[in-house]
Amino acid sequence: MKKAHVAKLFDRLCAVLPEPESELDYSNPYTLLVAVVLSAQATDAGVNKVTGPLFKRADTAQKMLDLGEARLKEHIKSIGLFNNKAKNIIALSRMLVQRYGGEVPRERASLQSLPGVGRKSANVVMNAAFGAPTIAVDTHIFRVCNRTGLAPGETPHAVELKLDKVVPPERKLHAHHWLILHGRYVCKARKPECPSCVIRDLCRYRAKTTLEAPATAAKHARSGKAPGKAPAR
Numbered sequence: 281m282k283k284a285h286v287a288k289l290f291d292r293l294c295a296v297l298p299e300p301e302s303e304l305d306y307s308n309p310y311t312l313l314v315a316v317v318l319s320a321q322a323t324d325a326g327v328n329k330v331t332g333p334l335f336k337r338a339d340t341a342q343k344m345l346d347l348g349e350a351r352l353k354e355h356i357k358s359i360g361l362f363n364n365k366a367k368n369i370i371a372l373s374r375m376l377v378q379r380y381g382g383e384v385p386r387e388r389a390s391l392q393s394l395p396g397v398g399r400k401s402a403n404v405v406m407n408a409a410f411g412a413p414t415i416a417v418d419t420h421i422f423r424v425c426n427r428t429g430l431a432p433g434e435t436p437h438a439v440e441l442k443l444d445k446v447v448p449p450e451r452k453l454h455a456h457h458w459l460i461l462h463g464r465y466v467c468k469a470r471k472p473e474c475p476s477c478v479i480r481d482l483c484r485y486r487a488k489t490t491l492e493a494p495a496t497a498a499k500h501a502r503s504g505k506a507p508g509k510a511p512a513r
């Protein structure tokens with residue numbers, strides 16, 4: 281995608297949501313870290329349901345250790361892989377208390393040394409808790425970047441490296457949330473909402489959805505003609 285188009289793409293996503301935020305509920309870097317660990321293969325809404333009561337009991341590493349693994353499991357048992365996640369949360373809390381004075385470290389290497397915390401989770405915490413210009417590539421961002429041509433790549437890491445090169449510096453802080461929310465609510469996996477998408481004229485996805493009646497769409501498909509283009513902006 282051309283540099284000018286990348287700039288336009290972020291201008292438009294910014295116009296829709298100037299101050300995007302995580303949909304995970306948290307009150308400090310520690311609760312964000314725990315929420316991120318819980319969110320692997322789970323929805324943010326499902327995570328928020330359990331973290332509300334959990335964080336009332338334990339919103340620091342020491343309080344989580346005091347709560348203990350068995351009671352933690354009781355809180356998070358509606359979340360997938362909860363046994364493993366509980367083990368990781370207790371182990372990372374212990375490490376935070378023993379090595380980092382109970383604080384969440386800001387550096388990638390230290391974050392990734394914590395049990396259950398990979399590159400993607402570290403990027404989320406660095407960005408949302410500490411304001412670092414990192415972009416965590418999840419399934420939504422991976423799809424949006426490949427469909428639009430913004431940062432195509434075969435793996436999340438390849439997409440992340442490409443994003444790092446193409447996203448304008450002044451857009452990097454919020455790029456993660458703009459792209460994830462766009463993928464979650466507009467550029468959806470099964471049926472993207474192309475007709476109402478604010479970046480449709482910039483997007484290179486060939487199979488854009490249209491508002492055409494099914495019979496007309498079928499006619500286009502048979503004739504091989506592309507339906508009308510979205511108006512240029």
Ligand code: SF4
Binds near residue numbers: 467485
């Ligand atoms: S035009 Fe369609 S495919 Fe392209 S970004 Fe928008 S919703 Fe996604």
